[in-house]
Amino acid sequence: MSKLIMVIDDSATVRKIVETCLHREGFEVNGFPDGIEAMKWLVNEPRIPDLALIDIGLPQIDGYEITRRLKQKPQFASIVIILISRRHGMLDRLKGRLAGAKAYLVKPLKTEELISIVTLHLGSSPQ
Numbered sequence: 203m204s205k206l207i208m209v210i211d212d213s214a215t216v217r218k219i220v221e222t223c224l225h226r227e228g229f230e231v232n233g234f235p236d237g238i239e240a241m242k243w244l245v246n247e248p249r250i251p252d253l254a255l256i257d258i259g260l261p262q263i264d265g266y267e268i269t270r271r272l273k274q275k276p277q278f279a280s281i282v283i284i285l286i287s288r289r290h291g292m293l294d295r296l297k298g299r300l301a302g303a304k305a306y307l308v309k310p311l312k313t314e315e316l317i318s319i320v321t322l323h324l325g326s327s328p329q
Contacts, residue, residue, distance in 0.1 A: 204228055204229055204230045205229050205252040205253070205324050206229075206230045206232070206250075206252055207224055207230065207231045207232075207251060207252065207253045207254070207320065208231075208232050208234070208240060208253070208281075209231060209232070209233040209234070209254075209255045210233075210234045210235075210236070210237055210254065210255070210257060210260065210265070210268065211235070211255070211257040212235050212257060216257070216286075217234075217235070219313075220255060220311065223316055223317065224317075224320065227317055227320075227321075236261055236262055237256075237260055237262065237265075237267070238263060240268070244278065250277065250280070250281065251281055252281070252282065253281065253282040253324055254281050254283050255286055255307075255320075256269060257285075257287065258287035258289065258298070259288070259289075265286075265298075266285075266297055266301045269298070269302050269303050270302060272302070273301070282323045283302060283304060284303060284304060284306070284307060284319060284320070284323070285298040285305070285306050286306075286308075286309060287306070287307075287308065287309060288309045294306070304323055305319050
């Protein structure tokens with residue numbers, strides 16, 4: 203069974219690029235336009251994602267809050283979280299780490315960097 207990655211980004215374009223890139227590498231990917239939809243899916247999904255790519259600037263609930271909520275629930279605490287954002291300041295990165303994120307990627311995303319950081323945290327093979 204391949205590794206499952208959840209992508210939460212309000213940009214359909216970013217979601218599509220990330221999904222396509224990760225599918226090519228052999229990962230299973232589910233994308234969501236906001237945190238609320240993703241959280242609803244998680245509650246009903248029997249399989250917990252191995253990794254989540256979460257945009258910081260989301261409507262309703264931002265990426266920091268989604269990260270905190272996931273890390274507070276024991277059943278989701280093992281999900282590796284990588285935050286993505288147009289913001290690239292040290293304070294943004296620190297807030298991400300404090301919320302529970304393992305890494306931080308800056309938009310526009312470079313596919314090589316995305317694949318590198320995902321394989322670093324999930325291992326070299328998606329299988």
